[in-house]
Amino acid sequence: MIRVTVWNEYWHEKSEEKIAKVYPKGIHGAIADFLGKNEDITVRTATLDDENCGITDELLENTDVMIWWGHLKHGDVPDEIAIKVKEAVLRGMGIIFLHSAHHSKPFKLLMGTTCNLGWRESDDKERLWILDHNHPIMKGIEGRYFELEAEETYTEPFGIPDPDKLLLIGWYNGGEVFRSGCCYHRENGKIFYFQPGHESYPTFYNENVQKIITNAVRWACPDYRIDKLECPWVARIEEK
Numbered sequence: 001m002i003r004v005t006v007w008n009e010y011w012h013e014k015s016e017e018k019i020a021k022v023y024p025k026g027i028h029g030a031i032a033d034f035l036g037k038n039e040d041i042t043v044r045t046a047t048l049d050d051e052n053c054g055i056t057d058e059l060l061e062n063t064d065v066m067i068w069w070g071h072l073k074h075g076d077v078p079d080e081i082a083i084k085v086k087e088a089v090l091r092g093m094g095i096i097f098l099h100s101a102h103h104s105k106p107f108k109l110l111m112g113t114t115c116n117l118g119w120r121e122s123d124d125k126e127r128l129w130i131l132d133h134n135h136p137i138m139k140g141i142e143g144r145y146f147e148l149e150a151e152e153t154y155t156e157p158f159g160i161p162d163p164d165k166l167l168l169i170g171w172y173n174g175g176e177v178f179r180s181g182c183c184y185h186r187e188n189g190k191i192f193y194f195q196p197g198h199e200s201y202p203t204f205y206n207e208n209v210q211k212i213i214t215n216a217v218r219w220a221c222p223d224y225r226i227d228k229l230e231c232p233w234v235a236r237i238e239e240k
């Protein structure tokens with residue numbers, strides 16, 4: 001069983017009626033619903049308003065893959081929680097950052113860069129081009145591209161380190177392009193950044209988006225984890 005935790009700041013859905021209509025159970029609820037239909041995945045959720053942001057040592061120990069959605073409240077996640085998440089990834093936990101999580105504290109800590117980008121909310125159509133159909137995250141995605149009727153436009157330059165593997169390029173009918181699916185390894189952990197998922201659009205009900213997130217969970221699930229981060233003194237292996 002792959003143990004997934006979906007973390008959501010869960011603010012827009014509680015404070016804006018328009019967004020609550022799109023995601024009545026919250027973005028985390030929508031993601032948990034489709035992931036939970038898979039026999040090999042168990043899901044729990046955590047949100048910003050939970051005690052400790054819902055993130056405890058116990059949760060991190062028992063999470064194989066974390067999914068992170070945040071937007072306006074990145075600053076409300078305490079630094080020590082963000083560091084715990086980062087260190088869990090370095091020890092082997094997989095993590096998927098969605099959409100505006102590009103500015104979340106854990107993502108910025110793991111990237112080491114600004115993660116800045118250009119953005120515009122103008123209901124542009126997005127066409128997502130698939131760069132490698134053989135990658136496990138693209139399994140079952142047919143055709144050269146797929147489209148989302150409307151998404152928030154994100155544009156290059158995107159202030160990230162070069163991805164280990166770039167899987168998707170998003171093109172918007174306003175003219176911009178963006179690196180929309182980026183894979184990274186950080187020590188023992190695997191990271192996937194996936195751009196679609198603005199709160200006012202029904203993106204997380206899209207079949208291809210659901211497939212990609214589900215595939216990314218299986219890809220990021222660790223085969224190997226370590227208990228602690230250390231830099232040990234070691235004895236010689238061979239006799240002198």
Ligand code: ZN
Nearest residue numbers: 100152198199
């Ligand atoms: Zn957005």
